[in-house]
Amino acid sequence: PPWQAADLTVLDKEQFFEELKRLYRKKVLPLELASKYAQFHSAPLNPADFEAKPMVLLLGQYSVGKTSFIRSLLQGDFPGQRVGPEPTTDRFMAVMHGPEPRLVPGHALAMQADKPFRGVASFGNNFLTKFEAAEVPAPILRNITLIDSPGILSGEKQRLGRDYDYQAVIQWFADRADLIIIMFDAHKLDISDELRIVMDALRIHQDKIRILLNKADQIDSQQLMRIYGALMWSLGKVVNTPEVCRVYIGSFWEHPLKHSQNRFLLEKEKADLLAELDGLPQNAVVRRINELVKRARSVKVHAYLIHYLRKQVPTVFGKSEKQAKLLQTLPREFVACARRYGLPLGDFPDINKFRARLGEVKDLR
């Protein structure tokens, strides 16, 4: 889009988000409502979805240091934190900015219109009791929100221990995150099948994924090379793109480095990672624009499609019979509609999903 050429860094972000919200409310939302977009795709956006700070999602097997990583970014504690060598964090935690430390339970969080978590309500009560926000006045949280997650366990524990859809929750956060950091422990490196499944599901978010090889100061530089090499060896096969994933090597907790052989490297890597976090708010502007454009395109096609189908459904008699028949002829309708209104077929929704939704809609009109 032509506006990417403008220098967005000089823009006032607040004003920008206001303008995006206005555009959405005036131009896109009415079409969404008129064409039942929510029933086919996703619920209308909230103002909070525009204003939300960039989210950083932390993932990894248990005990790799996710919670300690957050503490080191905050340079202090946060309410509800639990750190330890056994699986400790048992819930998803949104670590957010607030005037003073406090915990907000999941049920309350999912109700707040000014927080971007209304969507999680759909994961049900079991999940909401395992979801919390921790508010702290740490400076870094003025720019970003961190999402701590319970460690990915292996085998039975993963499946039995959790009474909500862990995979779907991860996916929900990943969809909304601006950065996904997958952490590994240089001490005990292995990629469990469960982690592999998670990474596989996140493949579409490749560009947002960063790897962090944590606790890298605990071993000497030759061991570190071996471990790092083994990690890249396996990652290359899991991610399976020719482009190499950015892997940060570091040690993020309050203690000083143990082996100083790698000091130079670890300090540079830390600086790089912090710089990337610092840059998120700026990039978020571009990302939000792109997302709105993407959504607007999808809404436009949807509205034409619904309009086209509606024209074929009689107003009074034989409505449902005709609607049922349309389910059969859908592939043909897609092509005809695309040709009629000059829409690219590539912008059309997945036909099977669409058919399923259409089957659920009682009255298209």
Added chain:
Amino acid sequence: PPWQAADLTVLDKEQFFEELKRLYRKKVLPLELASKYAQFHSAPLNPADFEAKPMVLLLGQYSVGKTSFIRSLLQGDFPGQRVGPEPTTDRFMAVMHGPEPRLVPGHALAMQADKPFRGVASFGNNFLTKFEAAEVPAPILRNITLIDSPGILSGEKQRLGRDYDYQAVIQWFADRADLIIIMFDAHKLDISDELRIVMDALRIHQDKIRILLNKADQIDSQQLMRIYGALMWSLGKVVNTPEVCRVYIGSFWEHPLKHSQNRFLLEKEKADLLAELDGLPQNAVVRRINELVKRARSVKVHAYLIHYLRKQVPTVFGKSEKQAKLLQTLPREFVACARRYGLPLGDFPDINKFRARLGEVKDLR
């Protein structure tokens, strides 16, 4: 085999090889001759094949530092060496021990019974003019022989520039090598399609392959991590085993390290690689035994098979008709022969190759 349990390091190697040679000459060779083994598989072994020092084959794209690596092991020059940033080495060079520096041209080399290179004669004149031995009195060569190779070029150059079967020659040396070192340049890392093909063909020698990321002192430790990571990322896909290939990181030439950030690492890695080279002669004993056992098994099955087929061919009339018929029924004969003499079918040769050879043999008797 039970003898692997014995402590081979205390054995007198000279005596050992004598004994192996004796065993081969008395027990295996007569069977090979009686069953026309050479026409079906490979020529009889020479004494030189038993005595030959462990061979280390150096491979890699041009200018990665193969020739410089050899110089650094010798701690000095060798006749015929050519070092430079453009493709320099234009021939295969066996760098061997000799009382004083001299060059032995390929034609002469392929004639010498006391050298393990008689087999290369089959690659023809074009190859023999591109093959040489350099003899030098360097101490390390008392234990091993180094094979320098022309760099793997990419694209047209690889195909057009060489008037012998490069791939087959590499394969020949790789079959006989005790260690294959594939070198990469930390400065300009890429795995060309041609290199990929070579590595693919060497897959059966996985256990002998080591990777060397050379010139690693030319870049700082953060860059080195990136390069090394990218190398492992791609190698994992080319080699495609879950076990990680051993990658040495180093800088092997006469100059001191440029960046000293990685001194600790590079020195440890160098020590490890040299220790592995030092250990080759001891391991060679085990390897030679294993190879002889493997060959003996193959000869045994072959001899039974020929015996079994011969019994079905009449002595005087209708010989060739019957032999031709056997070509058709070969799969059945294999199974019958295995059952008759209690031989594992897994030890039988590739049936298509065997059939092709059998077709060439005029008179089986």
